[in-house]
Amino acid sequence: MNAVFVNGLVCKNPNYVKPEDFFFSGLDKAGDTSKNLGSNVTLVNVDRLAGLNTLGISLARIDFAPKNGLNPPHIHPRATEVLTVMEGTLYVGFVTSAPEFKLFSKVLNKGDVFVFPQGLIHFQFNFGAVPAVAFAGLSSQNPGLVTIANAVFGSNPPISDDVLAKAFQLDKKTVDWLQAQFSNSN
Amino acid sequence: MNAVFVNGLVCKNPNYVKPEDFFFSGLDKAGDTSKNLGSNVTLVNVDRLAGLNTLGISLARIDFAPKNGLNPPHIHPRATEVLTVMEGTLYVGFVTSAPEFKLFSKVLNKGDVFVFPQGLIHFQFNFGAVPAVAFAGLSSQNPGLVTIANAVFGSNPPISDDVLAKAFQLDKKTVDWLQAQFSNSN
Amino acid sequence: MNAVFVNGLVCKNPNYVKPEDFFFSGLDKAGDTSKNLGSNVTLVNVDRLAGLNTLGISLARIDFAPKNGLNPPHIHPRATEVLTVMEGTLYVGFVTSAPEFKLFSKVLNKGDVFVFPQGLIHFQFNFGAVPAVAFAGLSSQNPGLVTIANAVFGSNPPISDDVLAKAFQLDKKTVDWLQAQFSNSN
Amino acid sequence: MNAVFVNGLVCKNPNYVKPEDFFFSGLDKAGDTSKNLGSNVTLVNVDRLAGLNTLGISLARIDFAPKNGLNPPHIHPRATEVLTVMEGTLYVGFVTSAPEFKLFSKVLNKGDVFVFPQGLIHFQFNFGAVPAVAFAGLSSQNPGLVTIANAVFGSNPPISDDVLAKAFQLDKKTVDWLQAQFSNSN
Amino acid sequence: MNAVFVNGLVCKNPNYVKPEDFFFSGLDKAGDTSKNLGSNVTLVNVDRLAGLNTLGISLARIDFAPKNGLNPPHIHPRATEVLTVMEGTLYVGFVTSAPEFKLFSKVLNKGDVFVFPQGLIHFQFNFGAVPAVAFAGLSSQNPGLVTIANAVFGSNPPISDDVLAKAFQLDKKTVDWLQAQFSNSN
Amino acid sequence: MNAVFVNGLVCKNPNYVKPEDFFFSGLDKAGDTSKNLGSNVTLVNVDRLAGLNTLGISLARIDFAPKNGLNPPHIHPRATEVLTVMEGTLYVGFVTSAPEFKLFSKVLNKGDVFVFPQGLIHFQFNFGAVPAVAFAGLSSQNPGLVTIANAVFGSNPPISDDVLAKAFQLDKKTVDWLQAQFSNSN
Structure with a gap:
């Protein structure tokens, strides 16, 4: 899915729509939290649940490993998120716009x-001793x-390391090392 | 809350906004399903969670008593709903517009x-032997x-019983009896 | 026309658009009010007037037989309606959301x-002795x-009669009879 | 009403809303067509019918004198219009965008x-021998x-006559005369 | 481009999108102001810069000849414009809605x-002795x-000259002459 | 300005609106690029130009110092940006959503x-020997x-350094150093 494709999905011919087009299953299963910093997002958007097309909502299950499972700082370019904790404990936050950058x-x-x-940039972090689970709309x-x-x-x-070194006040060697890390993880 | 008040809430002065304006608690508690046909909806909308203002999303927890707990046929005038079953089993459905009225x-x-x-008119029904719980965005x-x-x-x-008797093909006596029932339940 | 098809119509190639694409005729003719509870709605939406596509408006003529012609309680999932009485007299109303349910x-x-x-649920009822006509945007x-x-x-x-009997506080026999009536009328 | 005031109306406290807030009367009365080029527009927008606030629709009755009653070329900056002829005959049209300017x-x-x-610029013209009436959403x-x-x-x-003379390919004397005419008519 | 085609463009398959889809060049070049009343608009909309599709913005460079280069009164049916003067001096204005028609x-x-x-109707006019340049969003x-x-x-x-003569308070001969002028210029 | 205040500005009484409400001056002046990584953004939004309220557009002038003036990676939570280079040379880019992260x-x-x-995250970088200037809508x-x-x-x-160290694969000492740098720069 790509940013230029924002509204690009065509609706199905209504004569052939069936209940399964509004149905998705499997959100009772915990995602694998052994990778990705100890978290796992199962996103149910219009690509996976066609009946959401044009209707302005989607949902996600997020699993967190115990002891520092992290859904790292991220943004959703086209959505507000409302998250509910189902199990465990999470430290969560978002940062407001310039110039305040309030957490x-x-x-x-x-x-x-x-x-x-x-x-807005936000994150969720499980610093507890047991797994955590959240659902989000x-x-x-x-x-x-x-x-x-x-x-x-x-x-x-990659973005030029001149840009990143200056933007993040890091030396280029550190930037290059970071780029190697994250290039591998994508 | 009333239909004419659709967009009527004023935003708080940003200087006084605090994390609690984006926070709500208590969705881990089961709602009381001993009334209301055996279901209970805990709606978290902008009236209860001020930080949702202008952001186009809300959520709900719905509890269902075992053996026929029912969230009866209803509509949301300004929202699509996406529901996930957390516990139990639910028979759910919606009906499309005229002239097909497909379920x-x-x-x-x-x-x-x-x-x-x-x-669109929709409902959720717990015909199972154990309580059911759902979350919705x-x-x-x-x-x-x-x-x-x-x-x-x-x-x-009340709406004139002439109107309701004709619309629902019921005799007026039945309509009057229904009006007495539902008048008491509101 | 189906609920998933909300925004699904493709625009015509502008080179081939002609005045007739913005034209519809026949709204001077009274609809047949001998069926459908004594009312008849002639809806001019994008299916019948292609030039309305993407433009956010449609219209309808509604005819009512004298002595109890009824446009029964109904909703429009995606529109507000503004109605003007052209002839006759109408008792009209709508009911607000929970928990007030004000008429x-x-x-x-x-x-x-x-x-x-x-x-919101609304209706129009001609209790007068002469036909009534309304136009709506x-x-x-x-x-x-x-x-x-x-x-x-x-x-x-049909929706399970367990659901409907409970929701409307009717016995199942009455529900089954109603379902037979309305099944035939669709 | 001014262009900067597009969304500026505050909603009424729902506790004090009453049926009259959704009601307007008098559209059965013909407007006075003895001035204004022989037409008269009775516009029912949110200023005159408060219940329309936030709901995205308004309506108008337009009366036309016989023999050249004219609703002259005009635009609505924030709305599409759908017009229905109730009585009489009208020559109507709109012009598309540059560079085609198709009528x-x-x-x-x-x-x-x-x-x-x-x-888009549009007009309605009654070249017939009897009055014409239209309703529009x-x-x-x-x-x-x-x-x-x-x-x-x-x-x-007034706009500088240098601008208008050049834009409309008229001499300044004609522009000045036109400005005197329309200044008086506003 | 035609008014019925408002939302008609299909998004490109994201797999084939490339940087050039978000790129346009040449806005450093002055437009030819020897025709068109001494102004020239270079509009960069979705037809010329495909990556703007669904994103709700476009831009333009406007050049003005010295001594009365004019971008004549016009409207944008679907957009507000924000203009910045890069070189020269411009007399600009817009007129509000009826009944005030404030300039x-x-x-x-x-x-x-x-x-x-x-x-709203607006214009820009270079009454200065040097060329003017503006950029607009x-x-x-x-x-x-x-x-x-x-x-x-x-x-x-053409629109009937009966309509235009009456609307603009001009005699038909003047209208016919104007129609000949502008017909040639389109 | 704060994220919860998205639509919170009230419109001015139209009777008191004047041309200056739609006017802003000073975009011909270069911003000071001696701080902030060698760039300076002059944003003209509704806080500085009241007439933009409800109209869905704003603009900015961005100045870049020669030899590595940088507008560092950032996002606009509620807007697409279209940028035009007025002087100089810029290396610019944006990164698409997960999982591709295409630059x-x-x-x-x-x-x-x-x-x-x-x-989407984007940046502009002046690697040239002369100052660069861009305007954006x-x-x-x-x-x-x-x-x-x-x-x-x-x-x-600050966000917990546990979170940041893990998210960015940095040791906590580096994170603490970065936090000290950026805390001072805000």
């Missing part, structure tokens, strides 16, 4: 809800996902 | 997801809720 | 206008129509 | 409908009205 | 910005352009 | 245009700005 954060327990406004059938570290240091082709 | 229904188990498009911060039977037979003041 | 109603005479907000090129009784009791396939 | 026109009789897309609660001749030649203060 | 005008120098709200990928004089007097086919 | 980049010269779709009156490095490493209060 609005909270430790969430089971049954707690938090809002991440459209286009997103205000677009195609919210998009921009993982900050991967987009910045792992793009294909 | 799109499905029996959902734990981890199953179903979409109810904006403005809705594509508006103020989706609204129109329970069909209550709006039709329990409005205040 | 906002009025007796309208020739030249009177009433607003039915998006997604709707805020979508594809507003949709959900006639409550037909969608609830006449869907195809 | 899409039609002679309409009773019961005929025509669409004027948002922001518009896709905004605040569509706005820009009468071309009055906006161009009758603005307050 | 909001200003003489702009290098580095000045002015807003022309959606659907428009709030639609397909804003459309309706040049008033050309749409009114130069449409194809 | 779409280009070296731009005077008169070249590039599109940065809503919510943005598709919101309140686009917002999230500078990636400042939001991630310089938020107030």
Whole structure:
């Protein structure tokens, strides 16, 4: 899925629509948290649930490994997210726009809800000893996902290390090492 | 909350916004299903979670008593709903517009997801022997809720029984009895 | 026309567009009010007037037989309606969302206008001795129509009578009888 | 009403809303067509019918004197218009965007409908021997009205006659005369 | 480009999208101001820069000959315009809706910005002795352009001169002469 | 300006609106590029140009120092940006969503245009020997700005260094050093 494809899906001929077009299964299964920094996002957007087309909503299950499972800082270019903790404990937050860059954060327990406004950087972190699970609703059938570290240091082709070294106040050697790390992880 | 108030909430002065404005707690608690046909909806909309204002999303927890807990036929005037079953089994469905009035229904188990498009009549029914729980995302911060039977037979003041008797092909005596039932339940 | 097809119509190649694509005729003719509870809706939406595509508006003529011609309780999933009485007298109303379920109603005479907000149940009833005629504007090129009784009791396939008996506090025998009535009328 | 005030109306407190907020009367009365080029527009927008606020629709009755009653070339900055002829005959049309400037026109009789897309110049002209009446729906609660001749030649203060003479290929004396005419008519 | 084609462009398959789809060149070149009343608009909309599709923005460079180069009164049916003067001096203005028809005008120098709200008639005029250049942003990928004089007097086919003579308070001979002028210029 | 305040500005009473409400001056002046990594953004949004309210557009002038003036990786949560180079040379790019993270980049010269779709990370870099200047249009009156490095490493209060160290694969000492840098720069 690509940013230029925002509204690009055609609707199915209504005569052939069936209940299965509005159905998706498997969100009871925990995602594999052994990779990806100890978290796993199962996103149910219009690509996986065709009946969401034009309707402005999607959802996700997010699993977190115990002891530092992390859904790293990211944004959704076209959606606000509302997250509910089903199991475990999460430290979550988002950062507001310039020039304040305020961090609005909270430790969430089971049954707690938090809002991440459209286009703002946010994260969820399980510092607890047991797995955590959250469900989220997103205000677009195609919210998009921009993982900050991967987009910045792992793009294909890479962003010039002159740019990144200056932007992040790192020496180029560190940038090059980071680019090697994230290039491999994408 | 009233239909004319669709977009009426003013935003808080950003200088005084705090993390708690984006926070809500208590969705881990089962709602009381001993009334209301054996179901209970805990809606988290902009009235209860101010940080949702202007952001186009809200959520709900729905509890169902075992053996026929019912979230009766209803519509959301301003939102599509995406529902996920967390526990138990639900028979769910929605009905399309005239002239087809197709019922799109499905029996959902734990981890199953179903979409109810904006403005269409839908329901969820727990015919199982154990309680059921579902979480739903809705594509508006103020989706609204129109329970069909209550709006039709329990409005205040009541709709003329001439209208309802003809519309539902019932005799007026039955309509008057229904109006008494639903008037009391509102 | 089906709920998933909300925005699905493709625009015509502009080189071949002609005045007739923006034209529709026949709204001076009274609809047949001998069936359908004594009313008849002639809806001019994007299916019948292609030039409305993407433009967010449609219209309808509604005819009512004298002595109880009824446009029964219904909703438009994607549109607000503004109705003007051209001839005769109509008792009209709509019901607000939960938990108030207020009925906002009025007796309208020739030249009177009433607003039915998006997604709320509304009706029009001609209790007068002469035919009534109304014209309505709707805020979508594809507003949709959900006639409550037909969608609830006449869907195809039918909704389980367990659900309907409980939701409407009717015994199953009455529900089955209603389903037979509305199944035939669709 | 002013262009900067596009979305500026506050919603009424829902507790005090009453049926009259959704009601308007008097559209059965013909407007006075003895001035204004022989036409009269009775616009029912959010300023006159508060219940339209946020709902994206308004309506108008347009009366035309016989023998050349004219609703002169104009645009609605924020709405598409759908017009239905109730009585008489109208020559109507709109002009498409640059570079084609195609005129899409039609002679309409009773019961005929025509669409004027948002922001395009359109007109209606009664060349018949009897009065004409039309009703129109518009896709905004605040569509706005820009009468071309009055906006161009009758603005307050006036546009420089250097600009208008060049734009309309008229000599300045003619422009000045036109400005005097339209200044008086506003 | 035609008014019915408002949202008609299909998105490219994301697998084949490349940087050039987001790129356009040549805005450093002055447009030819020897025709068209001494101005020249280079519009970069979705037809010329495919990557703008669905993204709600476009831009333009406008060149003005010295001594009365004019971008004549026009509207954009689907966009607000924000203009910045890069070189020279411009007298600019827009006219508000009926019934006020207020002219909001200003003489702009290098580095000045002015807003022309959606659907309102506006113009820019270089009364200075040197060329002027402006850049503008428009709030639609397909804003459309309706040049008033050309749409009114130069449409194809022409609007009836009965309509135009009455609307503009001109004799028919003058109208016919104007129609000949603008017909040739389109 | 804060993310919760997205649509929160009230319109001015139209009776008191004047031309100056649509006017802004000073974009001919180069911004000070001696700080902020060698770039300077002069954003003209609804806070600085009140007449943009509700109209969905804003603009910016961006100045770049020679030899590595950088507008570092950032996003606009609520707007697409279209940028035109007025002077100099810029290396620009944006990165698409997961999982591809494609970099779409280009070296731009005077008169070249590039599109940065809503919510995607993008940057502009002047590697040339002379200053560069660009103008940009943005598709919101309140686009917002999230500078990636400042939001991630310089938020107030800071994000836990456990989170950042893991997300960016850096040791905590490096993170703490970065946080000290960016905390000072905000």
